Amino acid sequence: MGHAHEVKRYRGLMDWLTTVDHKKIGILYLIAGGFFFLIGGLEAILIRVQLWKPLNDFVSANTYNELLTMHGTTMIFLAAMPLLFALMNAVIPLQIGARDVAFPFLNSLGFWTFFFGGVLLNISWFAGGAPDAGWTSYVPLAGSTYSEGHGVDYYVIGLQIAGIGTLIGGINFLATIINMRAPGMSFMRMPMFTWTIFITSALILFAFPALTVGLVALMFDRLFDANFFNPDNGGNTVLWEHIFWIFGHPEVYILILPAFGVISEVISTFSRKRLFGYSSMVFATVLIGFLGFMVWAHHMFTTGLGPVANALFSIATMLIAVPTGIKIFNWLFTMWGGSIRFTSANLFAVGFVPTFVMGGVTGVMLASAPADFQYHDSYFVVAHFHYVIVGGLVLGIFAGLFYWWPKMFGRVLNETLGKICFWLFFIGFHLTFFVQHFLGLMGMPRRIYTYLDGLGFNNMNLISTVGAILMGLGTIAFLINVVVTSMKPRNASNDPWEDGRTLEWTIPSPAPEYNFAQTPLVRGYDAFWKEKMEGKNAMTPAEPLGPIHMPSPSILPLIMSIGLFINGFGLMYHQYLVAGLGLAITFGCMVVRSIKDDHGFHIEPDELHDKGVKA
Amino acid sequence: MMNRWHVLKRLMPLLAGMVLLLSGCGRADLSALRPQGPVAEEQFGLMKLSITIMAFVVIVVFAIALYVIIRFKRRPGDKSVPVQVEGNHKLEIIWTVIPIILLVILGVPTIKSVFGLAEDYTKDPNAIQVKVTAHQYWWEFEYPKEGVKTAQELIIPNDAVISIEAKTADVLHSFWIPSLAGKIDTNPGGNVNTMYFKAPKEGVYLGKCAELCGPSHALMDFKVKSVDRASYDRWVAAQKAPVALPADAQLADTLTTNCLSCHAIGDGTGWAPNLTGIGSRGSVAGMLVNTDDAQYANEGTVEENLEKWIKDPDKVKPGNKMGKIELSDEEVKAISKYLADLKIDY
Numbered sequence: 001m002g003h004a005h006e007v008k009r010y011r012g013l014m015d016w017l018t019t020v021d022h023k024k025i026g027i028l029y030l031i032a033g034g035f036f037f038l039i040g041g042l043e044a045i046l047i048r049v050q051l052w053k054p055l056n057d058f059v060s061a062n063t064y065n066e067l068l069t070m071h072g073t074t075m076i077f078l079a080a081m082p083l084l085f086a087l088m089n090a091v092i093p094l095q096i097g098a099r100d101v102a103f104p105f106l107n108s109l110g111f112w113t114f115f116f117g118g119v120l121l122n123i124s125w126f127a128g129g130a131p132d133a134g135w136t137s138y139v140p141l142a143g144s145t146y147s148e149g150h151g152v153d154y155y156v157i158g159l160q161i162a163g164i165g166t167l168i169g170g171i172n173f174l175a176t177i178i179n180m181r182a183p184g185m186s187f188m189r190m191p192m193f194t195w196t197i198f199i200t201s202a203l204i205l206f207a208f209p210a211l212t213v214g215l216v217a218l219m220f221d222r223l224f225d226a227n228f229f230n231p232d233n234g235g236n237t238v239l240w241e242h243i244f245w246i247f248g249h250p251e252v253y254i255l256i257l258p259a260f261g262v263i264s265e266v267i268s269t270f271s272r273k274r275l276f277g278y279s280s281m282v283f284a285t286v287l288i289g290f291l292g293f294m295v296w297a298h299h300m301f302t303t304g305l306g307p308v309a310n311a312l313f314s315i316a317t318m319l320i321a322v323p324t325g326i327k328i329f330n331w332l333f334t335m336w337g338g339s340i341r342f343t344s345a346n347l348f349a350v351g352f353v354p355t356f357v358m359g360g361v362t363g364v365m366l367a368s369a370p371a372d373f374q375y376h377d378s379y380f381v382v383a384h385f386h387y388v389i390v391g392g393l394v395l396g397i398f399a400g401l402f403y404w405w406p407k408m409f410g411r412v413l414n415e416t417l418g419k420i421c422f423w424l425f426f427i428g429f430h431l432t433f434f435v436q437h438f439l440g441l442m443g444m445p446r447r448i449y450t451y452l453d454g455l456g457f458n459n460m461n462l463i464s465t466v467g468a469i470l471m472g473l474g475t476i477a478f479l480i481n482v483v484v485t486s487m488k489p490r491n492a493s494n495d496p497w498e499d500g501r502t503l504e505w506t507i508p509s510p511a512p513e514y515n516f517a518q519t520p521l522v523r524g525y526d527a528f529w530k531e532k533m534e535g536k537n538a539m540t541p542a543e544p545l546g547p548i549h550m551p552s553p554s555i556l557p558l559i560m561s562i563g564l565f566i567n568g569f570g571l572m573y574h575q576y577l578v579a580g581l582g583l584a585i586t587f588g589c590m591v592v593r594s595i596k597d598d599h600g601f602h603i604e605p606d607e608l609h610d611k612g613v614k615a
Numbered sequence: 616m617m618n619r620w621h622v623l624k625r626l627m628p629l630l631a632g633m634v635l636l637l638s639g640c641g642r643a644d645l646s647a648l649r650p651q652g653p654v655a656e657e658q659f660g661l662m663k664l665s666i667t668i669m670a671f672v673v674i675v676v677f678a679i680a681l682y683v684i685i686r687f688k689r690r691p692g693d694k695s696v697p698v699q700v701e702g703n704h705k706l707e708i709i710w711t712v713i714p715i716i717l718l719v720i721l722g723v724p725t726i727k728s729v730f731g732l733a734e735d736y737t738k739d740p741n742a743i744q745v746k747v748t749a750h751q752y753w754w755e756f757e758y759p760k761e762g763v764k765t766a767q768e769l770i771i772p773n774d775a776v777i778s779i780e781a782k783t784a785d786v787l788h789s790f791w792i793p794s795l796a797g798k799i800d801t802n803p804g805g806n807v808n809t810m811y812f813k814a815p816k817e818g819v820y821l822g823k824c825a826e827l828c829g830p831s832h833a834l835m836d837f838k839v840k841s842v843d844r845a846s847y848d849r850w851v852a853a854q855k856a857p858v859a860l861p862a863d864a865q866l867a868d869t870l871t872t873n874c875l876s877c878h879a880i881g882d883g884t885g886w887a888p889n890l891t892g893i894g895s896r897g898s899v900a901g902m903l904v905n906t907d908d909a910q911y912a913n914e915g916t917v918e919e920n921l922e923k924w925i926k927d928p929d930k931v932k933p934g935n936k937m938g939k940i941e942l943s944d945e946e947v948k949a950i951s952k953y954l955a956d957l958k959i960d961y
Contacts, residue, residue, distance in 0.1 A: 060933065061831060133827070138826070238806065271697070273698075276701075277703075280707050302789060304808035306733065307729045311726050314722070315722055315726070322715060325710055329710040330702075332676070335687060337687065337700065338697050339687065339689040340684065353676070353680055357672070365666065365669060369725065370657065370729055370797065371797075372797070373799070378825065438641075441648050447832060448832060450834075454914075455642060455821075
């Protein structure tokens, strides 16, 4: 049978460069995010090696500041965010019964801008020095007077380009979740992971523009001698702190909410039990998202905002503990009375709960402003945010990867290696960061490249370094697992965990290009589980079998991102011709995209049968 | 079931070891866990309260988690489907209300303390007024009432409130004396922050910079020395007295051209750290500790430390503004000896 439109299909590398398929983009995010995670991890190991003994000279003071800046920036923007986008892309359309995201072209553009922003940022290592003013880049240290090289320029422009990708992704997933749910999937029937991604996307929509504005202002200060943050000419350094944290605090909820979603799915599935208190979980997620915008100044208690601001932000911050506590107990009571199976995915999820509680309670401690005068910028804070970001987010990402790996790649990850990975990483994590609470309270400031002997810091720093190495070994175990698994046959079933509850487990692993041959009809929360309990092993279709409309692949997103990359380089070195050329490439692609009529193509029903898909 | 308890038993020595390790709460002159003055005491009180509440929460969660993990583990081949509970209003209300109560218990003293510690002593005639100016990578202390300026070592009487007005001359820093009081950032451009503290016990306390300020952020230490009122008065008088240049005319010339172009001694002026009485300070450059019984790489006698510093300041504190001064070894030695002998008796 003929096609309605000419089908464009690429093979090999070109397929990956032009894909607009959310599943492939998810894998691209996973590879790129994983690569940056390894770089950030290597930087972390170097930091810990430098600190293993007092007055060590493994790296210089300058290099150390570059390492700590790039470790933080890389881990937040180039590892954690993309790994979350990997899970979002791989899972969300499947979970809501959609054939793709709302804007497949934009999805690809989001990936490539992130990727080239990240590459640009990391090129700084080879171009005369990485940024060295911390991931927060506080002015005046990050201003042109005190940071003369191009390091912070790379930070400003690299993050600006990568940030475009995140903003595009957030908008895309908002539109997808609002518009593309399968018939019958009302908001209160959405899986918890979808809910958390929905709220996270909303946070991205409101938080990232603040970062964009801040970075533009800093870029103008640095490149064109503007005075936004220069007090000598009427600027204000505290302004940068506000702008950064108005973005920065929601950012930590952007990171942790998806992890909450993953944990909810994994614990529920492997306890063979419905998520306890689903509606209160949804309510708690929305509330955390809302409160997340009300508390940014708790990063600035020592800035000197005065007692009224400090008191208000103390109380607002403490309030977040309430919805978070609701979530913790709901997870515990999901397991209560369940039938818990300890797969690697569930080990990470169960390990997450107490670990995250420890990070959460130190968060409440930090909320008490007068006590924070002691904790602030000490190793206590370092311990706290690693407990929530590594002990929370990274354990969540691992849980999600083990859980959805079969759906992404058609192969179940090796369980033995998975458990080795978990125990190395989990024990290493607590060894590294638990003692850091005490280091901070005993007077060790953060971001120091060395410490003097005889201050009582030696033993705990040594323990911390040993822990970091264990975490490194855990990560290597995961990499080995990936390689070993990829050599096995692709034999994962639709529902490899056998207790799958949501729509992604109703379709083959990995999912076919069009996801659902027929859009499923959703009859309740835990749609697939509901059908299973009524003795069916498939969803009721909501439409007859028919041609499936697919978007065409496109190379334009890649070229547009390369244009921005060239533009960034040009700006940084004041080569305005180059900068203009880069912009011209990007805008040229936008013109081409606007005037070219591309209606995509259709997959006909008989082709579905050809591929042996049960429709 | 037995196996699991065995694992726990084996973990016990490890846990005990951890507790033992952590029971040392750090040095009394440096640790926020061993407060030496009323401000740090109050902050430590809030810490103890919050740690108690949080330990309670952690224990409850851990206990439930442990119970659930052990009790509800799936047995091999178990195909049964547990009851699909939607939720439980009573339980959900309990774990919403109890945290709120706990937060009120923590919130009330927090607010009280926020306003208490924000009290302004800058107009108090009985308080010692100190203007702190942070520089990359040293601390300047100015006593406007006494008309004294010094660096790196803040000398205070043990019977008065010390009122601090902090600002920076360059990038952001943060003024922190863990055992006496929490920190306050130093902002540029007339944005002056205030704080106060007291140090009723005589002694030396370690201070640190707590905000990333460049390569030598790690080494931007200072000291706070609390002395009795009579000593303090003697110190102030001695700071203001003129100091004689070296008797050797050539050395005096070397000193004037190379050092005193930036530094001040006695009644002189200069933007760099004031050197009056440097021989009796606890350290050189804030972190080369002066002692006759050196144990660590950063320790030595005053003279050794001064020599080490003047020979290559950048090696001691990377990125500092002094830079290397072209002096012969003999000149370095002579200047170090002269400076080491600049002692103040108080």
